[in-house]
Amino acid sequence: MGSMAPTRDGGVVTEVTPPKTPTGPARRLARSLRGRERWAPSSKLTYRIIGFASVIGLLVLWQIAADNNLVNHATSSSPSEVWNQARQMVSDGTLGSAVAASGKLYGVGLGVSVLIGVFGGIILGWWRLLGAIFDPWIAMLYSTPLIAVLPLILVWFGINFKGQVVMVVVVSVFPLLVNVMAGVRQVEPRLLRLARSFRGSQLAILRTLVLPSIVPYIVTGLRLAAGAGLIGVTVAEYFEGENGVGGVILRAGTELNTSEVFVGVAVLAGAALTMTLLIRMVEARVSGWRDDD
Secondary structure, three states: OOEEEEOOOOOEEEEOOOOOOOOOHHHHHHHHHHHHHHHOOOOHHHHHHHHHHHHHHHHHHHHHHHHOOOOOHHHHOOHHHHHHHHHHHHHOOHHHHHHHHHHHHHHHHHHHHHHHHHHHHHHHHHOHHHHHHHHHHHHHHHHOOHHHHHHHHHHHHOOOHHHHHHHHHHHHHHHHHHHHHHHHHOOOHHHHHHHHHOOOOHHHHHHHHHHHHOHHHHHHHHHHHHHHHHHHHHHHHHHHOOOOHHHHHHHHHHOOOHHHHHHHHHHHHHHHHHHHHHHHHHHHHHOOOOOOO
């Protein structure tokens, strides 16, 4: 607070007391905070570079350990051996055919899951009676491990491509379905009452109000479904096929070929990273108002 002093013409001038310079613990705290701000990463690119450098650093340490016989080559291989194995698999066509088979299965399974998850989620979220009927079944199936229903899938659909697609759908559809249902039920009731007061039809309200409101829920569910779909592809190829990436990993594991196992794992990890980046791009495109982590 400042003091007030009269002037010659009868006015009043307020004398502002300058802020005190922090001393002691306050000065040390301010200096510490300034140091943290100076060394804190300032952009998303910085964080991405740090993440990429951590991966490269781990690979370098792994290679050094392998070169100095600190790890067992028969069980852990090395980055150089994995790279050579990948080149060999590319040259003889093994890797290409496996990626094509897994990509086909993943695309079909995820596509079916998106159709069921989005349209089914809107229907069950909008019409509460249907939602009440199917909610217990969705909860039970969502929480049931895939391995528990795998024998039934094999019996009902057979050991073929159709059975593999069913496995992928069973794993990936429920995260999307549940998210879309939650999004529909979270639409602002005040806006719904306003739309109905203007005699808007059910279809018009769904198209103009509900669908734009649930876009973030759809994208979040799609991100979860994309990762779950890769798990479904791997499990399906473990049990029902040997021509995909999962089959390659299983066959290489039985032959104790760890380099080939790591090639398959790297392909799956690269696919997961690619799908995550693509979905984030879609999320930023359709939901620019959200804070992208």
